[in-house]
Amino acid sequence: MTTEQQSPGQQAREPKIRLDKVGKTYPGTKVAAVEELSLDIHEGEILVLVGPSGCGKSTTLRLINRMIEPSGGRILLDGEDVTKVNPDKLRRRIGYVIQQIGLFPHQTIAQNIETVPRMLGWDKQKAKARSEELLGMVGLDPERYRDSYPKALSGGQAQRVGVARALGADPDIMLMDEPFGAIDPITRERLQNEFLRLQGELRKTIVFVTHDIDEAIKMGDKIAILGERSTIRQIDTPERILAYPVDDFVDDFIGTGSTIKGLNFLKVSSLALTDYPTLEPGGTAEAGRAALQDTGREWLVQLDENRTPVRWIHADGLDSADHERGEPVGDLLHSQDTLFHALELMVQSASGETCVVDDAGAFVGVVRMADLAKAIRRAQYEARMHYEQMERQS
Amino acid sequence: MSDAAYGPAMNRVDTQPEAVPEPDATATSSAPPATRRARAIRTAGLWLAPVMIGLLALLFFFYYRGLQADGNSTVISALDWGDKLLPQTIRIVYIAFWSTVIVILVAVPLGIVLTRPAVRRISPFVLAVANSGQALPAYGLLVIFLGIMGQGRFTVIVALSLYALLPVLRNTMVGLDGVDRSVIEAGRGMGMTKMQALTRIELPLAVPIVIAGVRTALTLNIGMATLAFLIGGGGLGITIQTGLKLNQDPILIVGAWLVALVALSFDWLGAVAERVLKPRGL
Numbered sequence: 001m002t003t004e005q006q007s008p009g010q011q012a013r014e015p016k017i018r019l020d021k022v023g024k025t026y027p028g029t030k031v032a033a034v035e036e037l038s039l040d041i042h043e044g045e046i047l048v049l050v051g052p053s054g055c056g057k058s059t060t061l062r063l064i065n066r067m068i069e070p071s072g073g074r075i076l077l078d079g080e081d082v083t084k085v086n087p088d089k090l091r092r093r094i095g096y097v098i099q100q101i102g103l104f105p106h107q108t109i110a111q112n113i114e115t116v117p118r119m120l121g122w123d124k125q126k127a128k129a130r131s132e133e134l135l136g137m138v139g140l141d142p143e144r145y146r147d148s149y150p151k152a153l154s155g156g157q158a159q160r161v162g163v164a165r166a167l168g169a170d171p172d173i174m175l176m177d178e179p180f181g182a183i184d185p186i187t188r189e190r191l192q193n194e195f196l197r198l199q200g201e202l203r204k205t206i207v208f209v210t211h212d213i214d215e216a217i218k219m220g221d222k223i224a225i226l227g228e229r230s231t232i233r234q235i236d237t238p239e240r241i242l243a244y245p246v247d248d249f250v251d252d253f254i255g256t257g258s259t260i261k262g263l264n265f266l267k268v269s270s271l272a273l274t275d276y277p278t279l280e281p282g283g284t285a286e287a288g289r290a291a292l293q294d295t296g297r298e299w300l301v302q303l304d305e306n307r308t309p310v311r312w313i314h315a316d317g318l319d320s321a322d323h324e325r326g327e328p329v330g331d332l333l334h335s336q337d338t339l340f341h342a343l344e345l346m347v348q349s350a351s352g353e354t355c356v357v358d359d360a361g362a363f364v365g366v367v368r369m370a371d372l373a374k375a376i377r378r379a380q381y382e383a384r385m386h387y388e389q390m391e392r393q394s
Numbered sequence: 395m396s397d398a399a400y401g402p403a404m405n406r407v408d409t410q411p412e413a414v415p416e417p418d419a420t421a422t423s424s425a426p427p428a429t430r431r432a433r434a435i436r437t438a439g440l441w442l443a444p445v446m447i448g449l450l451a452l453l454f455f456f457y458y459r460g461l462q463a464d465g466n467s468t469v470i471s472a473l474d475w476g477d478k479l480l481p482q483t484i485r486i487v488y489i490a491f492w493s494t495v496i497v498i499l500v501a502v503p504l505g506i507v508l509t510r511p512a513v514r515r516i517s518p519f520v521l522a523v524a525n526s527g528q529a530l531p532a533y534g535l536l537v538i539f540l541g542i543m544g545q546g547r548f549t550v551i552v553a554l555s556l557y558a559l560l561p562v563l564r565n566t567m568v569g570l571d572g573v574d575r576s577v578i579e580a581g582r583g584m585g586m587t588k589m590q591a592l593t594r595i596e597l598p599l600a601v602p603i604v605i606a607g608v609r610t611a612l613t614l615n616i617g618m619a620t621l622a623f624l625i626g627g628g629g630l631g632i633t634i635q636t637g638l639k640l641n642q643d644p645i646l647i648v649g650a651w652l653v654a655l656v657a658l659s660f661d662w663l664g665a666v667a668e669r670v671l672k673p674r675g676l
Contacts, residue, residue: 067583092585102580106598106673116584149675165584175583 014079015040016205017173022063022073024056034059034230036073043172044203050216051226052253057209060230061175064207065094077173092116095166095174095204099181101158103150109135109161110146116168134164139194156187163195167202176208180215192218213254217242217261225250239265243376244383259376263343266375269335273356273365278303285318292318299351302326307362309355326350332357333367339375342367440669443662447655454651461644472636472645479633483652486619486629489547490660493554493615497562498608500555505566505604506592517567524560532557532618536625545626554618558611565607569600602672609664616657630656 017040024034034056041047049057062068064075066087074083082090103112113131114122122130135142138160150158159179166174180188196219199206210216216223217238224235227249234246242262245251251258277291277300288300292315302311313326327350333342334357345354346369353366461469473479508517527535539553573596581591623631630649637646 065583067579088585088587090585091583096580096583098576098580098583100574100576100579102574102576102578102583104577104581104595105574106675108675115581115586119585119590151675162580168584 013042015076016043016078017041017064017207018074018076018079019064020074020076022070022075024059024063024068025071032229034063034070037230037232038073039224039232039235041205041207043205045221046199046206046208046219048208048210048216048220048223049226050210050213050220050223050253051230053211055226055228056230057211057226058177060226061177061207061209065091065096065175067091067096092120092169093171093173095168095171097159097162097166097174097176097179099178101162103153103158103161103165105150108147108149109140109153112150112161113165113168115165116171120169122169130168131164134167135161137167137198138164140164154187155183156191159183159191163198172205174204174206176206178210179208181210181212195219214261217264225253239379240383240386243379244387246387260340260343262376262379263340263372264338266339266379267335268333268337268339268342268356268367271339271367271371271375274353274368274371276301276353276366278309278363279313281305288313288318289315299353301329301355301363301366303363306360308332308357309363312350314350329355332361334359335364339367339372343372346372436669440662440665443658443665447658447662450651450658451655454648454655457651458648461648466642466644468640469642469644472633472640472642473648479630479648479652482628482630482632483656485547485627486616486622486631486653487656487660489550489554489619489622489627489629490612490615490656493551493558493619494608494612496551496555497558497611497615501559501562501607502566502604505563505570506597508563509567509570521560521564521567524563527556528558528560530557532621533624536621540625547622547627549625550619550622550627554615557618558614561610561614562604562607565603565610566600569603569607570596572603573599598673599676602668602676605664605668605671609661609668612660612664613657616653616660620653 019037019039021036021038022034023032023036025032037060039047049060051057059068063070066075066082069087070083074081076082077093103109104115107115110128110131113134114127117127117130132142132146135145140157140160145153145157145161150161153161162179166176180191183191192215208216208219210219220238222235223238223241225233225241227233233253234241234250239262241250242254242258242265245254245258254261275295277288277295277297279288279291279300279302281302281304283302291300292298298315299312300315301309302313304310309329309332311326311328317325330348331345332355333345342354346352346367353368355366356364358364458473461473504520507513508520530538535557536550536553539549543549543552577599578591578595581595582588586594619627619629620631620634622629623635630653633649634646634653637643637649
């Protein structure tokens with residue numbers, strides 16, 4: 001089932017990349033490697049192509065810069081049909097990052113980065129200034145790395161250079177084929193974060209291939225889940241895919257825990273916080289009991305002078321004279337935190353609930369498990385409504 | 395598991411401090427000790443070889459002077475420097491040099507062509523022909539070409555070119571095939587034409603292996619150039635042959651010694667070329 005769609009606002013503007021029934025059938029084979037595929041990618045967005053191994057996602061990516069010539073259909077960049085233009089000139093307009101990185105070992109890092117600018121005929125000074133700027137941008141000291149050779153780099157550093165090289169001539173479009181796939185998990189996460197930060201400034205149009213659904217969820221503004229022969233099973237924002245997988249294939253692919261992953265896309269600020277009994281500093285046991293009785297709860301929150309929550313106190317522990325009565329509240333939530341973070345704190349908390357504070361650190365309310373469940377159900381309901389509405393329209 | 399693994403774009407972007415070196419950043423900056431030691435030995439060899447060659451040449455000089463002092467007229471006339479030894483030495487250098495140049499001019503382009511996808515299919519056949527060139531006994535090859543081209547040094551040069559074609563051809567092909575596909579893919583993906591990918595990536599990266607082949611060819615050719623006299627090509631083979639015929643060991647020794655000096659010098663030049671032409675960064 002294909003669910004290609006845009007929200008009304010996006011339909012108005014022209015897509016940065018449009019694949020129009022692009023397909024690939026290798027000569028001598030009957031079955032298409034990539035079946036006719038139509039896809040719009042809008043300016044400044046990261047579209048992640050994700051799917052099981054061998055589904056043709058890399059092939060699809062390589063059709064866009066014609067490293068593999070499509071056997072049918074059209075590719076449009078900014079509305080311009082590039083299916084027949086000189087492929088080498090086309091590729092100079094498109095950044096390309098691959099998993100194996102492929103730095104030229106016999107060239108210095110600066111020379112590597114200056115490859116495309118020099119091919120485009122930039123003069124030496126301009127190219128040099130550009131490579132230094134890019135090295136700084138990807139977090140490598142130009143002084144130290146400019147003149148060294150790729151063999152001196154670790155895997156993570158090499159892929160930073162790989163990204164810098166793809167950005168060489170400041171292309172609008174980047175194609176990234178599992179760029180962080182061969183890098184250890186810790187470095188990968190750092191590179192992902194830095195790349196997202198960079199993308200926040202650069203707003204490139206990016207097609208990103210991965211087989212890792214978690215990476216897709218993290219990196220994608222939109223995710224296209226591909227089945228065999230690169231057919232689109234579902235294409236949407238990560239939150240909607242997590243909230244409403246359209247079929248069993250997608251459901252299986254995003255795997256267990258998708259609901260919990262979906263909590264990453266919901267903010268504490270979206271919840272109606274539950275009012276909660278509190279105990280002012282120096283408050284007596286009687287005051288506490290009164291507060292508990294009013295609300296019918298078992299725990300109350302001990303505040304300090306700044307109204308910052310410090311401890312959970314259970315009804316049975318109120319009479320204890322011990323200054324250290326109750327349990328510490330642990331980390332506090334802020335309104336911009338995700339519900340995933342809230343869940344994590346909740347399972348560590350003595351009361352099973354987590355305190356939310358405002359920017360000054362003063363107590364605002366608590367998040368309970370029921371709030372999370374409600375938020376999830378609402379997200380799922382909204383996603384379902386979205387798809388039902390789409391079906392009605394078509 | 396931390397939430398960072400699943401965090402969406404908007405609240406993940408600022409969680410990591412910048413410019414923290416990766417944990418493995420320092421580990422790879424220097425080569426492992428074994429590689430370094432091997433490199434040090436090679437460098438020392440590069441400086442030691444000319445010293446050894448010079449020493450051998452000096453010994454040769456004293457030996458040669460001693461022979462002249464002995465006053466054996468047969469030996470002295472057979473070993474006349476200006477008339478015999480010098481022109482003969484120049485001749486084998488000439489033969490070895492030009493046959494090697496021809497080998498390079500033929501084998502490298504041929505190797506390039508044979509590794510292009512379009513003609514890749516015929517490369518086994520060409521390799522088979524080149525193989526048979528080397529499988530033939532050198533003497534047989536010289537005689538075959540004698541039959542075709544007649545006597546003289548040019549016949550020798552052509553015969554030797556065929557004889558030494560294989561190592562350069564094979565090394566060119568192996569060298570080009572050995573270039574990491576992902577490096578070429580990256581180059582092509584950035585918009586290099588096929589020609590640019592060949593000249594800027596594939597050839598520079600194949601250079602060390604091609605040169606190793608050339609060195610082999612050069613060594614083969616110097617050895618073979620000694621046989622050039624068999625079909626009227628001249629060279630130090632004449633002096634060695636004279637020594638054998640007249641049963642005069644000093645003549646034989648002087649001839650062989652000079653061949654050895656030439657061979658060693660050329661091998662050293664090959665080693666220097668290998669070192670100088672190897673792209674930095676490899």
